[in-house]
Amino acid sequence: MVVLTYGVAVALVCTGVIIWVVSMGKSEAGIGLALGGVMLFILPLVLPHYLGAECIPQ
Structure with a gap:
């Protein structure tokens, strides 16, 4: 699932x-898509930490 998320983010x-x-820097939609992709790339890395999945007692 993480690999699929990374593929979509890229x-x-x-x-x-x-x-x-292509829009020569005038398109805000392009910047929005790029930032959304960066956030989608980062989300699987930090989400388990906030959900407590990394803190497994041993």
């Missing part, structure tokens, strides 16, 4: 950057 970032570059 696709969003690439699409956002392409839209932003």
